Amino acid sequence: MIKRLIYTVASLLAMAGCERGLVYPVEYRISLDPSNTYYAGEPVVFNIEGNVDNLLFYSGETGHSYEFADRFYVPVEQVNSCQIIFDIMASYGRPEGLEIWISNSFEGLKGDDGMADRATIQEMVDGGMQGWTKFPYNEGPSTEWTEQEAFDLSPYMDNFCIALHWNPVWYVDTEDDEGNVERKYYSQRTYRVKGDIVLDLEGLDPSTMDFTDIGWTTVMMNDELDPYYTVNNNGAIRLDNLATNGVFFQGANADELTYRLDGWAISTPRSLNAVPNDKAIVIKNMQNYLHSYSYTFEKPGIYTVTFVGVNSNVDGESDRIFQYEIEILDRISPERGSL
Numbered sequence: 001m002i003k004r005l006i007y008t009v010a011s012l013l014a015m016a017g018c019e020r021g022l023v024y025p026v027e028y029r030i031s032l033d034p035s036n037t038y039y040a041g042e043p044v045v046f047n048i049e050g051n052v053d054n055l056l057f058y059s060g061e062t063g064h065s066y067e068f069a070d071r072f073y074v075p076v077e078q079v080n081s082c083q084i085i086f087d088i089m090a091s092y093g094r095p096e097g098l099e100i101w102i103s104n105s106f107e108g109l110k111g112d113d114g115m116a117d118r119a120t121i122q123e124m125v126d127g128g129m130q131g132w133t134k135f136p137y138n139e140g141p142s143t144e145w146t147e148q149e150a151f152d153l154s155p156y157m158d159n160f161c162i163a164l165h166w167n168p169v170w171y172v173d174t175e176d177d178e179g180n181v182e183r184k185y186y187s188q189r190t191y192r193v194k195g196d197i198v199l200d201l202e203g204l205d206p207s208t209m210d211f212t213d214i215g216w217t218t219v220m221m222n223d224e225l226d227p228y229y230t231v232n233n234n235g236a237i238r239l240d241n242l243a244t245n246g247v248f249f250q251g252a253n254a255d256e257l258t259y260r261l262d263g264w265a266i267s268t269p270r271s272l273n274a275v276p277n278d279k280a281i282v283i284k285n286m287q288n289y290l291h292s293y294s295y296t297f298e299k300p301g302i303y304t305v306t307f308v309g310v311n312s313n314v315d316g317e318s319d320r321i322f323q324y325e326i327e328i329l330d331r332i333s334p335e336r337g338s339l
Contacts, residue, residue: 026320028052043294052309055284060303068278078202093189097168100135114227170260194246211246215268
């Protein structure tokens with residue numbers, strides 16, 4: 001008879017655990033139900049005996065591993081790769097109206113004091129953008145999205161910040177053979193910028209964070225405008241344009257403005273190797289009684305399942321941990337097909 005139940009008890013830990021005061025010990029036991037099947041999409045049942053006030057369950061899946069319950073950062077040496085990819089559309093006007101800068105030392109803008117933020121940006125510019133690296137990009141044909149080459153963000157993991165400087169060409173002077181200068185005005189170019197930060201961190205599935213997730217402060221440097229000018233009109237920087245799903249620099253026709261637009265969109269500095277700690281499911285508290293618990297794994301694999309039982313009162317806590325290593329088979333595995 002082909003065996004349907006395939007699992008290995010990796011460790012059964014009965015740790016008296018962390019008693020800090022006059023608390024009663026945790027007295028419970030977890031066992032695998034003998035009727036279990038161990039296939040993706042079918043529930044695995046755990047029997048619960050004894051008395052415990054609170055019981056937490058870690059499935060061992062990505063994001064739910066007891067090993068990483070207290071992990072909030074992935075060490076830089078465990079970062080397999082971190083890249084940023086831009087997609088840019090320029091419309092009308094003259095090219096070279098956008099610059100992209102990246103920093104790992106910028107402390108950020110205030111976001112609630114426009115004049116102070118203007119002063120901070122002006123200091124950056126006057127200082128030659130010290131501490132910033134200019135990101136090269138190719139500006140494609142007008143009204144066409146142009147995907148850029150991936151850029152390695154590994155040196156910027158600890159304090160990543162990106163700044164988009166929008167300063168579209170307003171006019172061009174041309175001189176004829178006799179030295180006469182003719183000035184021709186152009187539409188100030190519109191730009192749509194979207195992008196993804198792709199993270200591959202050891203022990204986690206690869207993840208993607210797009211430009212709508214990184215937090216922006218937009219500042220117009222023109223004296224004619226409020227620093228946080230976002231009116232849905234020409235000469236604004238907008239973050240709510242659904243067609244862009246990123247940052248939208250809304251330009252102006254040649255005859256609509258009497259000044260050259262100068263605006264910045266700067267992200268909130270952040271650590272790219274910061275991760276949320278792995279979470280447990282609370283399957284029991286003092287208000288409910290539990291004889292068994294079932295959980296369904298949707299994907300085949302080997303999982304380290306962890307139960308953490310905790311009793312607590314004003315005097316302290318006592319805990320006890322059980323762990324099992326369980327192999328979940330594919331629904332259409334050869335073993336199952338021969339049953």
